[in-house]
Amino acid sequence: MRVHKVTFAVLAVAAGLSLTACQNGDADAGQSAPSSTSTVLPGSNASSTGGSSGTQSPDQSVAKPSAATGSGGSSSGGTGTGTGTGTSANAKVGKCTTDELEFTAKDNTIDGDPDGTVVVELTNGGGRDCTISGYAGVDLKTNAGTVSAKRTGQATTSTVLKNGKSIDFPINYPLNKSGGSGVRITGLVVTPPDETKSVTLTWPGAASLPVTDGPGASVKVGPVGSAGQGG
Incomplete structure (x- = not known):
């Protein structure tokens, strides 16, 4: 009877260690996921270690409004359609009356x-x-x-x-x-x-x-x- 109790205890400890190892493995896998989806917002100077997403993409710079050239694209601050208006406006200055x-x-x-x-x-x-x-x-x-x-x-x-x-x-x-x-x-x-x-x-x-x-x-x-x- 005593031999059976010892064997049962050993089996219980082994099962517990196996369960703990599985839980630690799942936790490590969950912690590594955010680094692959890191996002830098337009205009942000923050850096990221999640691969290439740590630098701004070309789309982020285009989105910045440019009143001087009218090339603000779809940004709410843009005033042109991509062709600009400053040069053409100067070229059409009317005569002095x-x-x-x-x-x-x-x-x-x-x-x-x-x-x-x-x-x-x-x-x-x-x-x-x-x-x-x-x-x-x-x-x-x-x-x-x-x-x-x-x-x-x-x-x-x-x-x-x-x-x-x-x-x-x-x-x-x-x-x-x-x-x-x-x-x-x-x-x-x-x-x-x-x-x-x-x-x-x-x-x-x-x-x-x-x-x-x-x-x-x-x-x-x-x-x-x-x-x-x-x-």
Whole structure:
């Protein structure tokens, strides 16, 4: 009877050890599973030891919005469709109109020069950028009629005139050195390039033109962006 009790006890201990070993094996298997499914969220700087998932994938960087290029994709912060809008918007800047420009005329004659110079400044006050190029139309009102300025023939360039910025052009005219009253100037009429609407300004230069106007002594206008002594 005693032999049977000892044998039963040995069998019970062996069974217990076998059960414990099985339980430990299952626990180890359960602990290793999370490392293979680790996920790094977009924008996260966290690192992971679970294989290649520790680095951000290309999809994670694409998902970041980019207002500068409009390539935000499906991200809620994106503003474009992948083609961008900044470059095309700049390429479609409209021309400067008369109603958007502020006009200022000032005397810019240098002592000793044979001709007088008036500079007309155009300031963009339209609340947007605009393009301007070419020659403005210039007419001097006088007591003897209208005198239209002739172009100097200088090359022209197209300029994007930022909102609030200015550009100018020169008007050269013969000085009245005859000692007489000459032709009295009563006003300055300016029409911006590619526009038909004009503005009338107070003439800031010499009061009169000579009565006779020989070759090379006519009123001349330079292109926008060439302020100073004209050609």
